[in-house]
Amino acid sequence: MTEVKDGEAPGQGKRVGWVELYFDLVFVFAVGQVAHGIVAEPHWSRAAAALGLFATLWWTWIGFAVLYNRRGDDSRAADRLFVLAGTIPCAIAATQAHHVFDGHPAIFALAMAGVRVILAAAHRWPAREGLDQRRISWGYTASAVLFAVSAFVSHTWAFWVFALLQEAGFLLLGDRPRRRRGERPSRAARWRELIAGPHDPSLAVDSAHLAERFGLFMILLLGELVITVGTAALERPADDVAYWLALIGGLVLAGALWWLYFTSAARIYERMLDLSGGNPALAYSLYAGGHLPPAFALVLIAAGVNLSLHESPPHAAAWFTTAGLTIYLLGTRVFAAGSHRWYHGLARIAALAATACLAFLDRIVPAPAVVLVIAGWGVGAAAIASTLRRRALDRMGDNPLEFLRRQGWEARGRP
Known part of the structure; x- marks a missing residue:
C-alpha cells in the first residue's frame, strides 16, 4: 500500500505540468477532426474508422501522459523539450486526419512514426536513479518502424493495430509477475495481484x-x-x-x-x-x-x-x-x-x-x-x-x- 506521510492526503502527488496542458491543445484539434469525420459521412462504417483513428491518437497521448507521470519534471528543461517536440508531429497528424478517412494515411502514419521516435529518445534520456526504461524505448522504436512502413504498403491498419497492441504491452503491463507455463490464475487472484502493488517499485x-x-x-x-x-x-x-x-x-x-x-x-x-x-x-x-x-x-x-x-x-x-x-x-x-x-x-x-x-x-x-x-x-x-x-x-x-x-x-x- 502507498505510504501516506503526516499531513498528506491520500493520493496527493505531483500536479499536471504546464507543458502538458500546452501539449493537450494539439489534441483538441485532433479530436475535433475525428468527430468531423463522422459528421461528414454519418454511417456506422465511418464511425468504426473514427474509432480506429481515435485509438491511434489515444495511445499516442497515453505515451506522453505516462512518460511525464513517471519521470517528468517541469524544472528539467529536457523533459519540457521532449513534450514540446512531440507537439510538432502530433499537430501534423491532426491536420492529416481527414486524409486517413479518404484512404490516404501516409503523412499521418509518418507523423505517428515521428512521435514515437521522440518517445523512444525520451525514455532513453537519463532519469531518476533506479528507473530503467530501455525496454519501453525499444518498444517505441519498433512502433516507429511499423508506422513508417505502413505509409508505403497496403493493409495500413494491420501495422497500426500491431504497433498499438505491443505498446499496450510494454508501457504499463511490463510489471506482471512470472508464472509457470500453462498457469492460469483466477480472476480474483489477478485482482489481488493488482491491488497488492507493483513488483518493481520504480515502475509505480x-x-x-x-x-x-x-x-x-x-x-x-x-x-x-x-x-x-x-x-x-x-x-x-x-x-x-x-x-x-x-x-x-x-x-x-x-x-x-x-x-x-x-x-x-x-x-x-x-x-x-x-x-x-x-x-x-x-x-x-x-x-x-x-x-x-x-x-x-x-x-x-x-x-x-x-x-x-x-x-x-x-x-x-x-x-x-x-x-x-x-x-x-x-x-x-x-x-x-x-x-x-x-x-x-x-x-x-x-x-x-x-x-x-x-x-x-x-x-x-x-x-x-x-x-x-x-x-x-x-x-x-x-x-x-x-x-x-x-x-x-x-x-x-x-x-x-x-x-x-x-x-x-x-x-x-x-x-
Whole structure:
C-alpha cells in the first residue's frame, strides 16, 4: 500500500505540468477532426474508422501522459523539450486526419512514426536513479518502424493495430509477475495481484497525477460537445425554436456527462490506484484501456448532437448520440449498484437498452427534441449514479478487494 506521510492526503502527488496542458491543445484539434469525420459521412462504417483513428491518437497521448507521470519534471528543461517536440508531429497528424478517412494515411502514419521516435529518445534520456526504461524505448522504436512502413504498403491498419497492441504491452503491463507455463490464475487472484502493488517499485505511477491528467482530457472531450453546440449558433437564426431546444439539450447533456464522471468514476478510480501503490497494470485497467470506450463515446455524442442541429438531420444522428451515451454509461460503470442480485443486474441491462432505444424517438419528434429528451435521461442517470457511487465509495474504505467483489469486477464469492 502507498505510504501516506503526516499531513498528506491520500493520493496527493505531483500536479499536471504546464507543458502538458500546452501539449493537450494539439489534441483538441485532433479530436475535433475525428468527430468531423463522422459528421461528414454519418454511417456506422465511418464511425468504426473514427474509432480506429481515435485509438491511434489515444495511445499516442497515453505515451506522453505516462512518460511525464513517471519521470517528468517541469524544472528539467529536457523533459519540457521532449513534450514540446512531440507537439510538432502530433499537430501534423491532426491536420492529416481527414486524409486517413479518404484512404490516404501516409503523412499521418509518418507523423505517428515521428512521435514515437521522440518517445523512444525520451525514455532513453537519463532519469531518476533506479528507473530503467530501455525496454519501453525499444518498444517505441519498433512502433516507429511499423508506422513508417505502413505509409508505403497496403493493409495500413494491420501495422497500426500491431504497433498499438505491443505498446499496450510494454508501457504499463511490463510489471506482471512470472508464472509457470500453462498457469492460469483466477480472476480474483489477478485482482489481488493488482491491488497488492507493483513488483518493481520504480515502475509505480503517481495516482493523483494520472487521475488529474485523464480528468483534464475528459474535459477536453466534453469541450468538443460544447463547441459543437455553440458553433451551431452562428448558422441558425435567433428565432429558430428547434435550435434553442438543441442548444439547451446539448449543454444540459454535457453537464450531466461531466457529473457522471467527476462525481463518481473519477474519485473511485483514483482511490483504487492510490490504495494499490500505483500499480501500473491497474492503471492500465482503469485508465489507459478502461477510459478508451467512454472517451470515444464523448466523440460519438458530439458528432450525434452536431448532426441533430443540421436543417435535415440524418437518422444516424439520434443513434450516434444514444449509442455514445450507452457506451459512456457502460464504460464508467455508473449503474453498478454493488449487488449480485439478479434483479439489480436486470435493471442495469434494461437501463442501458432503454438509453440506446431513445433513438427511436426521432421517428415521432424532431431531432432537436430528441437531444432534449436524451439530456433529461442523462440528468436522471447522473442523479441515480451519484447515490449508488457515493455509497460504493463509502463502502470501499481501505479494502478495494471487497469493493471489487461488491461491484461485480471479481468472481462471485470469496477468493
